[in-house]
Amino acid sequence: DVKVTQSSRYLVKRTGEKVFLECVQDMDHENMFWYRQDPGLGLRLIYFSYDVKMKEKGDIPEGYSVSREKKERFSLILESASTNQTSMYLCASSLPVVETQYFGPGTRLLVL
Amino acid sequence: DQQVKQNSPSLSVQEGRISILNCDYTNSMFDYFLWYKKYPAEGPTFLISISSIKDKNEDGRFTVFLNKSAKHLSLHIVPSQPGDSAVYFCAARDAGGTSYGKLTFGQGTILTVHP
Numbered sequence: 001d002v003k004v005t006q007s008s009r010y011l012v013k014r015t016g017e018k019v020f021l022e023c024v025q026d027m028d029h030e031n032m033f034w035y036r037q038d039p040g041l042g043l044r045l046i047y048f049s050y051d052v053k054m055k056e057k058g059d060i061p062e063g064y065s066v067s068r069e070k071k072e073r074f075s076l077i078l079e080s081a082s083t084n085q086t087s088m089y090l091c092a093s094s095l096p097v098v099e100t101q102y103f104g105p106g107t108r109l110l111v112l
Numbered sequence: 113d114q115q116v117k118q119n120s121p122s123l124s125v126q127e128g129r130i131s132i133l134n135c136d137y138t139n140s141m142f143d144y145f146l147w148y149k150k151y152p153a154e155g156p157t158f159l160i161s162i163s164s165i166k167d168k169n170e171d172g173r174f175t176v177f178l179n180k181s182a183k184h185l186s187l188h189i190v191p192s193q194p195g196d197s198a199v200y201f202c203a204a205r206d207a208g209g210t211s212y213g214k215l216t217f218g219q220g221t222i223l224t225v226h227p
Contacts, residue, residue: 040121042118042201045215048214058214090155090156092155099146099213100146101213102158103155103157104155106153
């Protein structure tokens with residue numbers, strides 16, 4: 001059974017803090033993705049990675065960075081958290097060029 | 113620029129009736145379309161998909177229709193069940209060479225099926 005796990009289900013952080021969100025997949029997938037979900041805006045792609053140490057900007061990369069040092073792990077970093085980064089963050093993975101993505105349960109982040 | 117649009121934020125349907133969720137897109141390079149279902153506090157799960165070379169795909173109670181000329185697709189659920197109550201996202205894959213399987217999602221439609 002495919003599995004994508006995210007390090008935290010809920011996080012509360014202060015403005016200006018550095019925040020790390022971790023995602024691990026056990027399916028040996030090359031592609032990994034970070035999205036944020038906001039009401040009325042759907043899922044918006046922040047960053048994705050198609051190989052170890054490779055990354056590409058998505059539609060809304062500002063204020064975020066990512067790290068992929070191992071194939072199974074993809075980290076999203078908020079360098080200096082701001083209140084407008086309060087959101088649900090979803091990680092996903094897929095095989096190369098294959099359309100079906102498998103999602104983790106999400107991390108609900110509140111920035112105060 | 114919203115390339116995939118779900119113009120109905122919510123839909124309410126009686127149990128046993130048909131649910132029809134709609135999705136419009138603007139990018140003619142999209143070659144594959146998917147529907148995902150999301151329950152609260154869970155990640156989206158894949159439901160059904162359709163290639164741009166087809167106009168219909170059916171899986172049990174779920175059927176997806178694609179009208180390429182209108183750049184429109186729809187998801188039909190028949191009969192609807194209370195357990196179908198969730199947020200439904202339409203997504204599309206760009207056939208462009210550097211897309212790496214990237215998907216573009218719509219805003220989502222909240223489906224509520226009443227007993």
